[in-house]
Amino acid sequence: MYRTTTALVALTLGIAFAGVAAADPVEDTLVIEAEDGMVEIVTTAPAPDHLKDVMDTIYSGWHYREDETRDLERDDFDNPGMVYVDRGLDLWNSPIGAGGESCAGCHEGPESLAGLRAVTPRVDAKTGALMTIENYIDACVTERMGQESWGWTSSQMKDMLALISMQSRGMAVNVAIDGAAAPFWEKGKEIYYTRFGQLEMSCANCHEDNQGRFIRADHLSQGQINGFPVYRLKDAGILSAQQRFVGCVRDTRAETFKPNSEEFKALELYVASRGNGLSVEGVSVRH
Amino acid sequence: MMRQICLVAVLSMSLATPALTETAPKEVQFHEGKVEASLSGQPGDPANGIKVMTTAALGNCVACHTIAALPEVQFPGDIAPPLDGVADRWSEAELRGIVANAKMTFDGSFMPAFYKTEGFIRPGGGYSGKAPDGDLPPILTGQQIEDVVAYLLTLKE
Numbered sequence: 001m002y003r004t005t006t007a008l009v010a011l012t013l014g015i016a017f018a019g020v021a022a023a024d025p026v027e028d029t030l031v032i033e034a035e036d037g038m039v040e041i042v043t044t045a046p047a048p049d050h051l052k053d054v055m056d057t058i059y060s061g062w063h064y065r066e067d068e069t070r071d072l073e074r075d076d077f078d079n080p081g082m083v084y085v086d087r088g089l090d091l092w093n094s095p096i097g098a099g100g101e102s103c104a105g106c107h108e109g110p111e112s113l114a115g116l117r118a119v120t121p122r123v124d125a126k127t128g129a130l131m132t133i134e135n136y137i138d139a140c141v142t143e144r145m146g147q148e149s150w151g152w153t154s155s156q157m158k159d160m161l162a163l164i165s166m167q168s169r170g171m172a173v174n175v176a177i178d179g180a181a182a183p184f185w186e187k188g189k190e191i192y193y194t195r196f197g198q199l200e201m202s203c204a205n206c207h208e209d210n211q212g213r214f215i216r217a218d219h220l221s222q223g224q225i226n227g228f229p230v231y232r233l234k235d236a237g238i239l240s241a242q243q244r245f246v247g248c249v250r251d252t253r254a255e256t257f258k259p260n261s262e263e264f265k266a267l268e269l270y271v272a273s274r275g276n277g278l279s280v281e282g283v284s285v286r287h
Numbered sequence: 288m289m290r291q292i293c294l295v296a297v298l299s300m301s302l303a304t305p306a307l308t309e310t311a312p313k314e315v316q317f318h319e320g321k322v323e324a325s326l327s328g329q330p331g332d333p334a335n336g337i338k339v340m341t342t343a344a345l346g347n348c349v350a351c352h353t354i355a356a357l358p359e360v361q362f363p364g365d366i367a368p369p370l371d372g373v374a375d376r377w378s379e380a381e382l383r384g385i386v387a388n389a390k391m392t393f394d395g396s397f398m399p400a401f402y403k404t405e406g407f408i409r410p411g412g413g414y415s416g417k418a419p420d421g422d423l424p425p426i427l428t429g430q431q432i433e434d435v436v437a438y439l440l441t442l443k444e
Contacts, residue, residue, distance in 0.1 A: 194408060195408065196407075196408050196409050197407060197408070197409060197410055197411055198399070198403075198407050198410045198411065198423065198426060199399040200399060200400070200407065200408075201397070201399075205397050209397070210366050210397075213364070213365050213366045214362070214364045214365050214366070215350050215351065215364045215366055216343075216347070216349065216350040216362055216363070216364050217361070217362035246416065249416070250411065250414055250415070250416035251414065252411075253410065253411050253413060253414060253426075254407075254408075254409045254410060254411045254416075255409045255410065255411045255416065255417055255418045256411070256416040
């Protein structure tokens with residue numbers, strides 16, 4: 001919409017509006033050196049069918065970061081996010097339940113959860129509820145281990161999220177958007193295109209209409225979440241997808257939704273579906 | 288980092304409380320996008336206009352626009368048309384209208400409305416992420432908009 005208007009303004013006024021050439025995502029490929037071998041990550045893929053009318057190609061946010069930041073993700077030894085994965089593994093094996101239960105006691109190794117990150121958020125067949133990985137973790141912690149909830153952004157929650165996400169590294173994101181997921185997906189889509197806040201900006205305004213351009217010094221990516229949780233250099237910590245949403249909505253001078261709100265859960269499903277076909281990155285690195 | 292930004296935002300909010308002599312945002316008359324009268328009843332100060340346009344917590348115009356006359360601005364964005372020569376393309380009243388509420392000139396524009404206080408979806412108090420305490424002030428005061436317009440009027444080619 002805005003592009004046509006601008007093009008029109010530029011045309012009718014006969015001015016060259018090129019300015020600084022829009023910077024495309026960097027051409028590069030990601031192969032991660034892990035303890036047990038090399039993991040190929042699909043960071044560029046054809047857009048899923050439901051996005052075909054707005055874009056041809058989807059890109060991981062990795063393509064929009066500087067060389068040094070991209071390099072940190074090529075080797076687990078350099079990836080600062082791996083510390084949190086290790087902490088998650090310690091937590092996994094600890095007898096933290098009211099009766100001394102551990103995650104490992106029920107699930108054995110964390111690799112038993114391989115694949116989960118690629119298909120969540122998803123609708124739980126039994127309850128009909130939309131479930132993020134955090135929701136599954138919370139159900140175990142509170143209902144099966146008799147512990148107080150860890151909340152949605154505590155360090156315990158994010159360490160465990162990092163560990164579980166890593167088990168799906170390299171697998172293609174493939175969240176369901178039809179059937180029982182459809183109403184949640186529709187709701188998420190509506191939120192994605194709503195212009196929130198005093199700045200009246202939607203996710204799409206930045207990450208669809210203007211991806212590849214610079215908003216001040218920030219190179220706008222497609223806002224994909226296949227890389228989440230991310231290790232964010234600016235925060236020197238792990239960030240979940242919904243924490244990133246909080247930051248982006250706040251930057252529109254809006255009252256944000258909270259992590260684990262119905263709105264952000266639906267939005268997480270919708271944004272995840274825009275990345276169907278990209279690899280889960282496990283724990284990625286962003287600036 | 289975040290704390291700093293919030294602090295700046297809070298400061299700018301208190302600055303954005305409009306003086307009583309200014310035309311209230313709700314009262315501004317747009318005619319085909321144009322606003323004829325000064326919002327503050329005073330002339331603008333172009334030097335302060337530059338400050339408003341290049342300060343992140345104020346207008347932050349350079350988040351989206353480049354301005355060749357201000358080469359010292361680091362990393363301007365490239366989302367919107369360069370502002371070079373805008374005074375040749377638009378009159379003072381048109382520029383005042385664009386800065387106050389660009390959506391009156393460009394339907395559905397991505398450019399924020401800097402002198403508007405209602406009609407938003409979940410507006411927040413500045414960059415706090417929370418609902419505002421009390422009435423929502425405009426992003427810029429009427430005088431700040433006059434200052435910006437005064438500077439834009441110097442951008443001739």
